[in-house]
Amino acid sequence: MAMSDGLASLIIASYGWAGIAAYPLTGPLLALRAAKGKEDRTRRLERFGYPAIDRPAGPLVWMHAASVGETLAIVPLMRELRRRDINVLLTTGTVTSAELARFRLDGEIMHQYVPLDVRPAVRRFLDYWRPDVAISVESEIWPTTLMELSKRHIPQILVNARISDRSFSRWQRHLSVAEALFSRLALVIAQSDLDAERFRDLGAWPVNVSGNIKVDGDAPPCDEAVLERYRQQIGDRKTWAAISTFDGEEKIAGMVHRALKAHIGLLSIVVPRHPERADEIEAMLIEKGLKVARRTRDDVVTPDVDVFLGDTIGEMGLYLRLTEVAFVGRSLTGEGGQNPLEPAMLGCAVLAGPKVGNFRESYQRLVRNGSARIVRDAEMLAKAVHFLLSNDLARHKMIDAGMESMQEMRGALAATVKGLEPYINPLTVQARLEPRSAGRA
Template identity: 80%
Template sequence: MALSDGLASFALTSYGWLGLAAYPLSRPLLAYRAAKGKEDRARRAERFGNASLPRPAGPLVWIHAASVGETTAVLALMRELRRRDIHVLLTTGTVTSAEVAKNRLGDMVLHQYVPLDLLPPVRRFLDYWQPDVAIGVESEIWPTTLAELHRRHIPQILVNARMSDRSFDRWKRHPAIAETLFGKLALVIAQSDLDAERFRDLGAWPVSVSGNIKVDSDAPPCDEQVLEGYRQQIGTRKTWAAISTFEGEEKIASMVHRALKAHTGLLTVLVPRHPDRCDEIEAMLVEKGLVVARRTRGDVITAETDVFLGDTIGEMGLYLRLTEIAFVGRSLSAEGGQNPLEPAMLGCAVLSGPQVSNFRESYQRLVRKGSARIIRDAEMLAKAVHFLMSNDVARSKMIDAGLESMQEMRGALTATLKGLEPYVSPLSVKAKLEPRSASQG
């Protein structure tokens, strides 16, 4: 049964009070996460809203990108804001996304870890940074933060917004709560018509459609010297990559490798979504009799190497440039899928399992164009990899179709900036009228 407006308000108020009651437990919880490598031990204070950098004078836009995918999606947007002399504060929720931001943006933006969605940290954070606009990326909805931004009349905008099947079903079960929360958003710029329809159904307004702004991002970079070194080590061997894999998919990749090794002498490039799992993944591969070279150890890829294990952050551009065939994970043994645009952008024929609901439109476009294929299981994956390795014409057609698809899908950044114009233009004018801060020069 749908909650009434009064019960929705009570539920959200209770969420806030429960957060306050749990606040004393947050420090030991973060300490535990830091011990596991999931929090930056030296910067834990930022999670409680304590700033570790000076706030520059002038207009400031706060952008929150939860993880690596969201961070890379808005790189071009952040560069555009800086081009207009608007300061950018980027918050992320993971250590890996912080490293990507540092590697790709340097000092161009200010980086902090996002405060916990509890009233004391959120208020401390907003009191200090005083953002003019807050921009969330893709699907970030934090009730306490959203309510506090609304109370302070700071517009909160969601860009590159998407709504998965699971999230939509969950919100639809509590329509009053959804409408109370989503109704506080000043603007939603969605990736697709379906995403836009879902946000409108949940109470967001206005909602526009931009496409996926990740298409307008630069291709993931890599160190050309390192790339050339690995290419020389690999020589003429055939390669394929399994990227952004989740638990179970590494075992599938090993099955594919063993099935094809005798026929092709191939090298498998394996890049798990979470590098902290690589010790257990290597142990599994070795147990199956495979020889593993790891990027972090600087291992040389020899003729005996079966698997090159990509256990670093922010080097997807390197790994994808070592092959022309990429299986994209979280699609066979896990659900939701991962973004296929980077491999298509870098000239790879794309393979994926069927569970890609989080990136449905991207896959539909690529499949229609002939640049991606959906496979059902390990056996079908092995056959697809073998076919593409053996058939240069078919592989080249898929690669060309992917590059053409990327070109056709461009324009999302322009559409996003057009939607943001009423919020960004006044800040740009204000920035030009005020003396520039040395902090972000």
């Protein structure tokens, strides 16, 4: 049953006061996370809203992407804003996404870690950066930040928006709170009709549909010299990749390798979603009797290497170009799945487990078009990998279908930019009329 508007306001206010009460404890918490490699200890002050770089003069759009996948999704959009001479500040919440921003966008945009969703940090951040528009990606809703933006009449927009089954159910149980928050969004641009319907049900308006802007991005780049070196080391061995893997899926990849090794000359490429887990993954694979070469050590992939461990950030383009069969993780032992579009874009037959709810529409389309297959467990994955590596016709048929699917799905970036025009066109005019300077306005 929906609660009253008054109670919803009280809950949101209580969240804000709870954040203030807990604020003194955030320093030790961040220090602990830094010790575990989950925070950049040299940039912890950014999490409290303190700037590390100067704000340039002129209009500025604040874009927030929680992690790696969301950051990759909005690279083309950020470049479109820069083409219009609008300053772009990107905030992210993870060390890996910050590294990716540096790798892919250094010199193009500014990067800071996102401030904690507590009033002192958010106010300090907004006082300094004074964004003209705030754009978040996919499903990022932070109550304190949303309320502070609303008070300052700064439009907050959600692009490439999606909402999982679990999140939607949770928000529905607190519908008045959802409506009090979602109604403050100036615009939602959703990935699918289903996502759009859910956002409207939760109080967002207006809501447009664009499709998934990840399809419109460039294929992940790679160093051609490095790619050629690894291709020579691998030679004529068959390869498959398990990418964006979560805890437990690396063990499954090792099981698949051991099951197939006797039948075909095989190299397995394992790319964990969180590279900081590489030491424990390597130890587990060695315990299983497998020889591991690691990218961070620049190990040579000799003929007796079983697993090439891709423990770097920003090199997915390299790993996917070394194979034509890719299992996409967080779908067997994890929950929600990971983006299947990059492997399809780079000419891979796509395999995934059944837990792909966060990318349901993408997988449905790829499966329907014959470019992806869903596997139930490790045994079914091993059989699918063996079949595809042994059957050139079937593998290439899936690859061609994936390429065709990518072409059909394009257009989301143009639809997103069109939806944003009422907000960014005035900033484009302002940016091109004002004299440019590097100092703070």
